[in-house]
Amino acid sequence: MSKVVADISVSLDGFIAGPNDSRDNPLGDRGERLHEWVYPLAGWREMHGLDGGATGPDSDLVKEAVQRAGAYVMGRRMFDHGEGPWGDEPPFHAPVFVVTHEEREPLEKRGGTTFTFVTGGVAEAVERARRAAGDKDVALAGGGQLICGVLAAGLLDEIQLHLVPVLLGGGVRLFAAEGGRTVEFETTRVTGSPSVTHLRLRPVRA
Amino acid sequence: MSKVVADISVSLDGFIAGPNDSRDNPLGDRGERLHEWVYPLAGWREMHGLDGGATGPDSDLVKEAVQRAGAYVMGRRMFDHGEGPWGDEPPFHAPVFVVTHEEREPLEKRGGTTFTFVTGGVAEAVERARRAAGDKDVALAGGGQLICGVLAAGLLDEIQLHLVPVLLGGGVRLFAAEGGRTVEFETTRVTGSPSVTHLRLRPVRA
Numbered sequence: 001m002s003k004v005v006a007d008i009s010v011s012l013d014g015f016i017a018g019p020n021d022s023r024d025n026p027l028g029d030r031g032e033r034l035h036e037w038v039y040p041l042a043g044w045r046e047m048h049g050l051d052g053g054a055t056g057p058d059s060d061l062v063k064e065a066v067q068r069a070g071a072y073v074m075g076r077r078m079f080d081h082g083e084g085p086w087g088d089e090p091p092f093h094a095p096v097f098v099v100t101h102e103e104r105e106p107l108e109k110r111g112g113t114t115f116t117f118v119t120g121g122v123a124e125a126v127e128r129a130r131r132a133a134g135d136k137d138v139a140l141a142g143g144g145q146l147i148c149g150v151l152a153a154g155l156l157d158e159i160q161l162h163l164v165p166v167l168l169g170g171g172v173r174l175f176a177a178e179g180g181r182t183v184e185f186e187t188t189r190v191t192g193s194p195s196v197t198h199l200r201l202r203p204v205r206a
Numbered sequence: 207m208s209k210v211v212a213d214i215s216v217s218l219d220g221f222i223a224g225p226n227d228s229r230d231n232p233l234g235d236r237g238e239r240l241h242e243w244v245y246p247l248a249g250w251r252e253m254h255g256l257d258g259g260a261t262g263p264d265s266d267l268v269k270e271a272v273q274r275a276g277a278y279v280m281g282r283r284m285f286d287h288g289e290g291p292w293g294d295e296p297p298f299h300a301p302v303f304v305v306t307h308e309e310r311e312p313l314e315k316r317g318g319t320t321f322t323f324v325t326g327g328v329a330e331a332v333e334r335a336r337r338a339a340g341d342k343d344v345a346l347a348g349g350g351q352l353i354c355g356v357l358a359a360g361l362l363d364e365i366q367l368h369l370v371p372v373l374l375g376g377g378v379r380l381f382a383a384e385g386g387r388t389v390e391f392e393t394t395r396v397t398g399s400p401s402v403t404h405l406r407l408r409p410v411r412a
Contacts, residue, residue: 013381165391175219185371
């Protein structure tokens with residue numbers, strides 16, 4: 001059964017990017033630190049067309065996430081920040097639905113990545129991704145605002161936090177404390193290494 | 207070797223108390239939720255002079271923390287909030303050093319708990335607790351401001367976060383993002399259950 005899942009790296013103090021993020025500095029100051037755990041992994045390198053890298057549980061977990069994803073949903077800001085760096089062959093190799101307010105023609109890239117721009121909101125983007133994903137999962141590519149929007153809409157089946165043992169001391173928060181609503185989760189799996197803890201959570205629906 | 211350690215329950219969105227905390231509402235609205243995991247445990251009940259309760263890894267971990275603590279350091283706000291509810295026999299059974307700006311005579315309670323008020327700052331309180339603890343650990347009883355102060359002073363050897371899978375959506379943050387300093391940790395142990403994940407971290411000193 002196809003699920004809607006999110007994977008995101010977060011600091012101990014809850015940041016997914018450092019301070020002063022912009023199109024030229026998409027992860028903010030020191031935000032790169034949150035992704036250091038993933039770059040050396042074979043699973044991540046393979047996704048980016050590179051050989052070699054470290055194997056083991058962290059790598060298997062990344063590989064698993066990539067293999068499960070049949071389509072992606074992405075926030076507009078993440079698309080704007082990523083479009084340049086991803087180049088002609090973005091690392092998704094699947095349909096990507098970008099939630100935006102701006103009408104735009106679909107964009108076809110090399111290696112199977114297509115960007116479709118959805119102006120009908122988060123629920124419509126998730127629904128279209130679900131149809132495109134078939135039996136596979138719909139993966140939320142980020143950023144935090146998109147993930148929180150899908151969670152708030154009651155459409156998120158699972159979130160996996162990659163908790164990086166660092167305090168960034170400022171930046172962009174994953175959970176930005178809007179509205180004072182309590183949301184309960186169940187922890188379904190915890191794995192990791194000294195440099196990252198993977199916390200898999202399932203929102204508990206009332 | 208005696209260590210300076212902190213144990214604290216925190217929500218997924220980084221709160222250690224809910225919104226609207228006060229002397230009459232010390233954990234804030236919904237903040238009680240963060241401690242639900244501990245109340246049923248035999249280790250916690252024993253600390254409070256109660257029989258029975260659930261045994262197992264979560265309980266052993268609480269018991270271990272209590273047994274390791276030879277003395278406590280506490281923030282003034284936590285003392286003010288706790289003094290009433292703790293009654294005549296507070297659950298520490300050891301010397302407690304309260305960091306405050308106000309001179310005050312020591313307070314001796316039943317069951318081995320003494321409160322000593324230290325006006326010379328966090329480092330002096332830790333030093334006095336270290337002498338009182340002998341071979342045992344100095345435990346930071348909280349709150350968050352005290353823990354962050356000891357961490358910032360370079361005096362914290364270990365912090366164990368009890369990560370509760372809930373978003374509180376507001377309240378008192380453990381890491382309040384002061385100063386934009388990056389602090390690195392090493393994750394030394396991860397244990398837990400579906401209702402709480404215990405993340406043991408060691409600050410990495412430059």
